Amino acid sequence: MHNEIEKTLITEEDIQQKCQEIGEQLSKEYEGKFPLAVGVLKGALPFMSDVLRKMDIHVEMDFMDVSSYGNEMRSSGEVKIVKDLDTKVEGRDVIIIEDIIDSGLTLSYLVDLFKYRKANSIKIVTLLDKPEGRTVDIKADITGFSVPNEFVVGYGLDYQEKFRNLPYIGVLKPEVYGGDN
Numbered sequence: 001m002h003n004e005i006e007k008t009l010i011t012e013e014d015i016q017q018k019c020q021e022i023g024e025q026l027s028k029e030y031e032g033k034f035p036l037a038v039g040v041l042k043g044a045l046p047f048m049s050d051v052l053r054k055m056d057i058h059v060e061m062d063f064m065d066v067s068s069y070g071n072e073m074r075s076s077g078e079v080k081i082v083k084d085l086d087t088k089v090e091g092r093d094v095i096i097i098e099d100i101i102d103s104g105l106t107l108s109y110l111v112d113l114f115k116y117r118k119a120n121s122i123k124i125v126t127l128l129d130k131p132e133g134r135t136v137d138i139k140a141d142i143t144g145f146s147v148p149n150e151f152v153v154g155y156g157l158d159y160q161e162k163f164r165n166l167p168y169i170g171v172l173k174p175e176v177y178g179g180d181n
């Protein structure tokens with residue numbers, strides 16, 4: 001697996017340090033509350049798991065699976081719910097946890113949905129932000145790292161369902177994806 005990676009963009013140590021910082025920040029911001037952390041499957045799983053374990057307040061977890069990716073590397077532009085929440089959002093302080101904001105379509109869809117469902121507050125926490133990928137105007141409240149306009153994998157992010165278990169973020173060798181990014 002590692003020999004298919006051209007370069008490391010963000011090391012495992014830097015990711016873990018960032019999770020610690022974000023977990024501490026969220027613990028302060030939601031002190032005395034019981035927020036609902038919504039992980040966006042599947043990519044957010046490692047990040048969510050690491051951040052929530054750095055929080056020292058009660059937090060409820062739920063998951064949503066939405067899909068917008070037509071092929072492996074480009075968004076279809078259409079967002080579909082594959083798995084909805086089990087939890088009612090009305091009146092809750094929702095923390096959406098994402099691995100990456102690229103076009104912004106997934107998150108803008110989720111923010112609209114949770115507003116419609118009458119969340120008390122909505123915060124977006126993303127490990128990665130790819131500002132140059134944006135087609136809709138949306139910003140995270142907390143961003144771990146900014147990444148260049150390249151297809152990145154690892155720590156939840158996949159290429160053809162592979163590389164999610166890589167503990168760092170990297171860029172694939174062109175021969176792995178056929179060079180057409």
Ligand SMILES: O=P(O)(O)OC[C@H]1O[C@H](OP(=O)(O)OP(=O)(O)O)[C@H](O)[C@@H]1O
Nearest residue numbers: 041042043068069101102103104105106
């Ligand atoms: O800002 P956007 O352009 O919408 O891209 C971001 C979304 O795309 C990826 O999910 P994907 O639909 O590939 O599902 P996955 O997490 O299961 O890989 C990623 O995990 C984000 O959820």
Ligand code: HPA
Nearest residue numbers: 102150151152153157158
């Ligand atoms: O750069 C990316 N890598 C993996 N999945 C993604 N989903 C949106 N952008 C990306």
